[in-house]
Amino acid sequence: MALLRRRRRPAAAPLSPQLVRCGWDCGARLPMLQMSEHEDQHCVKREVLCPFGCESDRVTVEALTAHKAACRFRPVRCPLGCGESMAFHAKELHVRQLCPRRKVPCQLGCGKHVEIEARDKHEAGACANRIIACARGCGRSLRASLAPAHEEKCSGSAPLCSISSLKCAVVFGDEAAKEALVLQARLALETGSRVLLSAELRENNRSVDDCKLMLRTLYIELRPFCVDQGFLPEVLLEGGGPRGGGVAMLEVKPSEALMLKLADTA
Ligand SMILES: [Zn+2]
Numbered sequence: 001m002a003l004l005r006r007r008r009r010p011a012a013a014p015l016s017p018q019l020v021r022c023g024w025d026c027g028a029r030l031p032m033l034q035m036s037e038h039e040d041q042h043c044v045k046r047e048v049l050c051p052f053g054c055e056s057d058r059v060t061v062e063a064l065t066a067h068k069a070a071c072r073f074r075p076v077r078c079p080l081g082c083g084e085s086m087a088f089h090a091k092e093l094h095v096r097q098l099c100p101r102r103k104v105p106c107q108l109g110c111g112k113h114v115e116i117e118a119r120d121k122h123e124a125g126a127c128a129n130r131i132i133a134c135a136r137g138c139g140r141s142l143r144a145s146l147a148p149a150h151e152e153k154c155s156g157s158a159p160l161c162s163i164s165s166l167k168c169a170v171v172f173g174d175e176a177a178k179e180a181l182v183l184q185a186r187l188a189l190e191t192g193s194r195v196l197l198s199a200e201l202r203e204n205n206r207s208v209d210d211c212k213l214m215l216r217t218l219y220i221e222l223r224p225f226c227v228d229q230g231f232l233p234e235v236l237l238e239g240g241g242p243r244g245g246g247v248a249m250l251e252v253k254p255s256e257a258l259m260l261k262l263a264d265t266a
Pocket residue numbers: 022023024025026027028038039043044045
């Protein structure tokens with residue numbers, strides 16, 4: 001045993017001119033000349049330090065095997081298989097809070113426990129609760145677990161709600177009627193529909209500028225519920241010609257927040 005820490009050794013008691021008693025009290029009696037070697041190297045009652053560096057009292061050589069098997073500082077391997085070794089007393093902390101193999105609950109609430117190092121991957125790529133875009137391209141955000149049911153019936157584009165034949169005189173002159181139009185568009189957006197607002201020039205004194213202003217006025221009201229373009233969107237003009245049969249159109253799409261709210265409805 002290398003780490004010998006000899007106790008304050010009582011002077012080997014002289015027994016006879018030749019024999020002395022072992023200072024560790026093992027009962028051995030040896031000639032004086034052999035006693036030092038016995039006490040330093042062979043006596044089973046000699047005391048040594050725990051090789052694991054624990055703070056325990058000195059350990060006798062005969063008790064050392066049992067002590068090492070129970071010592072709080074004995075090295076153990078991580079039971080989760082991460083490959084690390086640690087003192088026995090630190091194992092629980094390692095397993096519960098430090099080990100890269102420890103399992104933690106999924107933060108998206110799917111109920112699974114996954115290894116901490118694999119959690120991001122689970123939440124981004126495997127979790128049934130993650131939000132994904134419809135694979136058919138309709139623009140809907142979907143809870144992954146509901147995506148198959150939605151995609152089965154999805155046409156690949158968001159449903160369209162068309163609000164046509166809008167009239168400047170109504171939008172600018174009848175507050176209640178305007179509110180009703182805004183509400184109709186808003187309800188459509190809230191169910192995930194695109195909304196197409198259109199006004200025929202012929203029905204609006206053929207005034208392109210008035211029609212554009214009207215559609216943008218409605219857009220401003222709908223802004224919190226549709227994709228905010230950050231500026232007044234371009235109004236599309238279609239048709240026209242000498243007879244003034246043209247149409248002014250503006251399409252708006254549901255906001256990201258609304259689409260996320262719909263993620264749980266297939
Ligand atoms: Zn002895």
